[in-house]
Amino acid sequence: MAVVVITGSNSGFGREAALEFARNGDTVVATMRNTDKAESLREAARKEDLNISVLGLDVTDPESFAQFGAKVVAKFGSVDVLINNAGILRPGALEDLDEAKLRLVMETNFFGPMLLTRAVLPQMRKQGSGHIIMVSSLSGIAGLPGDVAYTASKFALEGATEALRHEVDRWGIHLSLIQAGMYSTQIFPSRDDEVLPDDYPADSPYRILVETKLRGIYESLQGAFDPADVARLMVRIAASDGSQLRWPADAVAETVLKKVFAQDDAGRDAFLRDVSETQWWSNGQDAPTGRESV
Numbered sequence: 001m002a003v004v005v006i007t008g009s010n011s012g013f014g015r016e017a018a019l020e021f022a023r024n025g026d027t028v029v030a031t032m033r034n035t036d037k038a039e040s041l042r043e044a045a046r047k048e049d050l051n052i053s054v055l056g057l058d059v060t061d062p063e064s065f066a067q068f069g070a071k072v073v074a075k076f077g078s079v080d081v082l083i084n085n086a087g088i089l090r091p092g093a094l095e096d097l098d099e100a101k102l103r104l105v106m107e108t109n110f111f112g113p114m115l116l117t118r119a120v121l122p123q124m125r126k127q128g129s130g131h132i133i134m135v136s137s138l139s140g141i142a143g144l145p146g147d148v149a150y151t152a153s154k155f156a157l158e159g160a161t162e163a164l165r166h167e168v169d170r171w172g173i174h175l176s177l178i179q180a181g182m183y184s185t186q187i188f189p190s191r192d193d194e195v196l197p198d199d200y201p202a203d204s205p206y207r208i209l210v211e212t213k214l215r216g217i218y219e220s221l222q223g224a225f226d227p228a229d230v231a232r233l234m235v236r237i238a239a240s241d242g243s244q245l246r247w248p249a250d251a252v253a254e255t256v257l258k259k260v261f262a263q264d265d266a267g268r269d270a271f272l273r274d275v276s277e278t279q280w281w282s283n284g285q286d287a288p289t290g291r292e293s294v
């Protein structure tokens with residue numbers, strides 16, 4: 001059975017993936033930046049009598065990656081599947097995001113997966129096999145207003161994955177991308193929190209756009225999909241022959257993927273404004289009723 005390394009395993013998709021791969025009989029190395037947060041995963045694993053190893057790994061600390069890779073190989077013998085799952089969201093218009101926030105999102109969502117992948121590739125080449133799964137997003141194929149940093153990080157991840165796939169296929173190493181719709185996880189602030197973070201510029205001309213967009217997300221979260229579905233998809237992808245690059249996780253992702261790749265720029269813009277309900281912003285109109293500022 002495979003040795004599966006997962007980043008950001010203390011919550012959301014990562015936690016579900018650790019449990020699902022363990023149920024599948026794989027050796028799971030569940031990593032997280034703060035192992036004090038492992039209790040919920042450990043408790044769930046205990047209930048099902050699953051064996052999961054927890055290791056500390058901060059994806060913004062690339063200096064630790066070589067040592068981490070060597071540790072995994074020494075302890076478990078190989079790295080067969082790497083799931084680059086850890087990620088953060090920092091909603092905001094470009095003019096409202098300071099450089100530190102922009103860079104943190106890129107460090108976490110793009111440089112982390114790239115450099116961790118680079119650290120395990122020598123081992124996978126030696127094995128002559130491996131599967132690297134990147135948790136992307138619909139924001140990795142479609143740009144919408146109010147989400148510049150996250151979108152940039154996921155587009156970068158998509159492009160690099162598509163290119164890398166052709167660099168390493170000769171060694172039997174596969175790369176796959178997951179596009180997911182909306183799932184109820186901790187990546188979104190809880191409904192009880194302020195819609196916008198405290199430090200969001202009070203006088204920003206984009207404030208109403210970002211606030212309206214976040215309110216829309218909270219509303220959609222009620223009908224959000226189950227993160228366990230994405231974990232089950234990850235197990236299927238790991239068992240696949242690697243010929244498929246993009247894996248939509250749900251019906252919404254499937255529709256967006258098809259529409260985005262099938263349309264010209266004008267059709268794509270119209271479709272994206274429609275699904276994100278931001279046509280009013282581009283038209284210079286007021287926010288739709290019921291979604292105004294508090």
Ligand SMILES: NC(=O)c1ccc[n+]([C@@H]2O[C@H](COP(=O)([O-])OP(=O)(O)OC[C@H]3O[C@@H](n4cnc5c(N)ncnc54)[C@H](OP(=O)(O)O)[C@@H]3O)[C@@H](O)[C@H]2O)c1
Nearest residue numbers: 008011012013033058059086087137180182183185186187
């Ligand atoms: N939920 C959705 O609707 C959705 C849709 C499309 C794509 N995604 C993607 O799915 C992935 C997982 O997110 P999620 O929705 O499951 O949210 P989540 O519950 O917030 O999980 C994100 C995980 O990433 C970890 N993380 C953040 N920064 C890290 C760092 N520097 N080093 C190591 N771990 C770090 C978090 O750890 P801490 O608890 O320590 O912060 C957390 O465990 C992300 O890449 C996200 O972009 C989510």
